[in-house]
Amino acid sequence: MSPESIPSRRRDFLRGALTTGTAAAAAAAIAAAAPPAHAVGATAAFPFEGEHQAGVYLPAKPQAASTFAVFALTATDKAGLKALLQAVTDRVRILTAGGTPTPAGSGAPPADSGVLGPAMPSDGLTVTVGLGHGAFDSRFGLASMKPQGLGPLRIFPDDVADPAWLGGDVLLQICANSPDTVHHALRDITRHTRAWIQPQWQINGFVSPPRPSGTPRNLFGYKDGIANPSEPDGLVWITPGSGQPEWAVGGTFIVVRLIRMLVEFWDRVSVNEQNTMIGRRRDSGAPLDGSLERDTPQYAKDPNGVVIPLAAHIRLANPRTPASDGTRLLRRGYNYVLGQDPTGNQNVGLIFACYQANIQKQFEAVQERLAGEPMTDYIQAFGGQYFIGLPGVTGNGFLGAGLFS
């Protein structure tokens, strides 16, 4: 599919030959991401130890609340980075297990903020830790261990990059069933790590409840996240022999991309046009050639895009061909709300987080396919970063231990 063949971009009349623009890294998120978990309860707990970190495939449905907190490393050497990762590991182990905090005694302030009450519930908490390319610069002596393809977030032609929301060395992706549990975890971890990391940007997200059923809706009103690769498909975790450093095996590349959704503009567009931009029906979530949310689009039967246009978001993002199969990625989308902008519009959108074994062959390949799609006019990607999600921890180890062995 070449960009020139995209037929229906609404603004093409005004923009002339703009169809060659690569677009909307954002867009991949908008029509997808796994259905979220609900009513998991305060006692829901996901084990910290494992071959892989939680917060990617575990739990299968994203928790209702999240924050993506990104930090700059203020540690100045390898020992500082190691101390950071050890301290983060200690805290995440304690926080995800839940329980009554060990009392600090009379010689220190309280050990815990008390935000979750005297006995903190695990509340479905997961904390997923990633490192940006800055952790592999000259400060820490780890340049030779830098994963291939880990650089700054690629800026695509239709993005509206805002430096205040770009970059960062350390990602804490904190997800839980309630926002107070997310806040509590972030506050606890930063308390124990102040010397080594300082906040760079942070955005909170939520997953809506099913309306009325099935996959939750994004802020365009569409069910978002219907199709994701399963874990046995082998597209997410870094494996031996993939050309990545050995320490990274069991990890995954995390792309965080902040996508504003211009909802006022969107609301002034007919639902039929919305449906053809997405490729699904707004009411049911069904693909335009089906009748149920879970129906699989039959693109082979519609080679000219009569029913599902060739430039529909779901068709560009996942053409369901043998060639595109390996470009699929795991998505966990979170809606965000940041108030208003100077024009009087709401500043809302999607925290698009995706997970893959190869950033270039998966995330970037999908974005290149989406270049110039009709939905581009209604979204603006403005921030984010690429991270290497660290391998999981087994036994008494710590996150990123393989960097120091």
Place this chain on the structure above:
Amino acid sequence: MNQEVTLRRQWIATGVAVVASAAVIAIAATGARSEPPATPEQSTAVVSVSDAACGSGAGARSAGPVTFTLRNDSKWPTEVYLVKQPGLGTLFRSVILGPGVSLNERAVLGPGSYSFQCLQGGQVRSISLPFAVTGEVSSDDTPAIKQASSGELQQSNNLYLRYASQTLGTMAPQLRGLTAALASGNLASARLYWLDARQTWAGLGAAYGSFGDAGDNIQGVRNPALAPANDPAFTGLGRIEYGLYHRDSAQALKEAAVKLDKDVAALAGQLRTLPLVPGSLPLRAHEILEDTLRDTLSGQDDQGAGMAFAITSADVLATRATVADLAGPLESRRPGITATINTTLDAVNTALAPLHRNNSWITLADATPSQRRSVNAAVSSALEALADIPQLLALPQGSE
């Protein structure tokens, strides 16, 4: 609660307002009634405080975590400590319990002999018979911290007042230089003298409110509802900074400098004999840098000079001085703590080093985000270490 905040900020004992009475705090403590109980643990015990006995109900038990429900069955507001024998180090201090009030306190008990102490009006009134704890704990047991006394902290206060008096003495020639520079209309020179004096004042550890009105007049506190030029109560270093960076006339600023000089001389005259609140110095040890982070590194208290890093540097000096003055009481409770704290303060100086050459400083606005983060990281990390000082040296409630 407002009263408690005021108490904490005040150094000078100036009468009823700064002397916490047990009764006043007891009223606040009744708010604890609505606190939900802690989740039941393996080991719990109800401990009664009565007019006849302190802490009946705590029998011999196994080592490990325990939740005590403290219940005041007496007629009097009572503070309850769990102490370890011998030495009577404190594992926890309750708030003051009003009559009829219960609350939960937790500790991890290592093997040994323990008692409850009951205090009223800051004085130990009774102590329970010891109870034995046997066995081992898997995690760290709660440390027993020797209770601080007013007399012990008075020695530290005396050390501090000597330091403060010497420091304030160095302000006089700086203010004379400032006045002379303003008299000759040399604003560039005046700004240098102002910075010297501002740093000296910060080096005193004069977190706002520390010296009451005398301190406020020297520091200069803005009325946020008024423009600085129309705020007659806005004086001292802050007002002069504002004028130096907002094109006020040198003559008008000279008058402010003369008044500042008088205010400093007046405080210097009183300083050695100021009756400090005994427990204030441990609070000051962490509040100086709390103010640095909140007011200075945020840019909130800047009046135009942008000298946040220069002031931070002086605040570090002041913090070092207070920690040094408290070193004896601190080290006897947690050996090595002053070295640990000084390491964190050294890190602040390391972060500040690229931001100045001698006393010529980059402004807060000109610093890169990375430079600001380095300073913020070091200051906030130091604060985590300093936060233990007031806890280690807390006086019994009502004894201040």
